[in-house]
Amino acid sequence: MSLVGKNAVVTGGASGIGLATSQRLARDGAGVAIWDVNEADAQRAAAELVTKGVRAIACRVDVSQRVQINAGLERVHAELGPVQILINNAGITDFTPFLEVTEEGWDRVMSVNLKSMLLCTQAVVPDMLAAGWGRVINISSSSAQAGSARMTAYAASKGGVIAFTKSLALELAATGVTVNNVPPGFVDTPMLRSSDRPGGINVAGVAATSPMKRPGRPEDIAAACAFLASEDAGYITGHTLSVNGGRYIA
Numbered sequence: 350m351s352l353v354g355k356n357a358v359v360t361g362g363a364s365g366i367g368l369a370t371s372q373r374l375a376r377d378g379a380g381v382a383i384w385d386v387n388e389a390d391a392q393r394a395a396a397e398l399v400t401k402g403v404r405a406i407a408c409r410v411d412v413s414q415r416v417q418i419n420a421g422l423e424r425v426h427a428e429l430g431p432v433q434i435l436i437n438n439a440g441i442t443d444f445t446p447f448l449e450v451t452e453e454g455w456d457r458v459m460s461v462n463l464k465s466m467l468l469c470t471q472a473v474v475p476d477m478l479a480a481g482w483g484r485v486i487n488i489s490s491s492s493a494q495a496g497s498a499r500m501t502a503y504a505a506s507k508g509g510v511i512a513f514t515k516s517l518a519l520e521l522a523a524t525g526v527t528v529n530n531v532p533p534g535f536v537d538t539p540m541l542r543s544s545d546r547p548g549g550i551n552v553a554g555v556a557a558t559s560p561m562k563r564p565g566r567p568e569d570i571a572a573a574c575a576f577l578a579s580e581d582a583g584y585i586t587g588h589t590l591s592v593n594g595g596r597y598i599a
């Protein structure tokens with residue numbers, strides 16, 4: 350699937366699913382801008398792509414902050430050019446029993462996981478509208494599809510991502526810009542590994558009870574993103590492409 354001549358912004362692209370997606374889109378020919386709060390890892394990831402001949406940059410961007418997003422986009426425009434592909438991937442998890450969820454905790458999860466969709470997409474979509482071609486791919490979660498105890502804020506934010514995707518897809522349907530979402534099941538990333546603690550996720554248990562008897566690999570999600578970013582997916586919009594090894598079948 351050739352993405353030659355396209356530029357992609359991957360939020361949270363320094364780690365896990367975002368890192369694998371940055372690498373996959375680059376392999377398919379896209380220029381890649383990695384936006385992440387983890388500047389050192391983002392720089393390392395971009396530098397590795399550059400050594401392979403990819404046009405890649407890293408920007409320290411907190412996706413819940415419009416000023417930082419605008420500064421990141423200015424750099425992308427200056428160093429890569431207009432953006433045709435946006436992977437809204439950055440996210441944080443939270444395992445708080447419902448009665449202990451604070452307003453601050455709720456707002457933080459909503460800002461990073463959901464408000465970021467508004468801010469990053471609003472920033473980048475004008476480039477896509479000008480080109481009459483674009484791909485917005487939002488990473489949601491199977492936790493929103495299936496529900497997840499001790500994850501009310503997280504699951505609600507990801508449910509919002511799915512509803513956001515469907516609504517924006519309809520609003521942009523006639524413009525050449527598609528908007529889809531990918532809800533991963535359990536994927537072996539630093540986020541999942543750091544969740545393997547009392548009150549979190551028992552990764553070995555998840556693997557044992559999953560229909561495929563293994564957690565997902567970041568590359569599994571990256572492949573779905575690459576497909577949705579491709580020319581072949583041009584008639585798909587508002588879709589939820591579940592990549593979960595059978596954890597949740599709608």
Ligand code: NAP
Nearest residue numbers: 361364365366385386387411412439440490535536538540
């Ligand atoms: P990860 O390994 O923690 O990677 C996420 C990256 O995003 C990290 O580099 C993180 O930096 C960065 N980040 C966090 N907050 C940010 C912010 N405000 N602005 C910019 N970057 C930020 O997580 P992952 O497992 O790859 O998850 C990627 C996405 O998939 C998330 O949206 C997550 O909710 C979703 N997801 C994951 C799973 C799973 O099982 N792994 C399942 C369902 C959905 P720091 O490390 O410095 O915080």
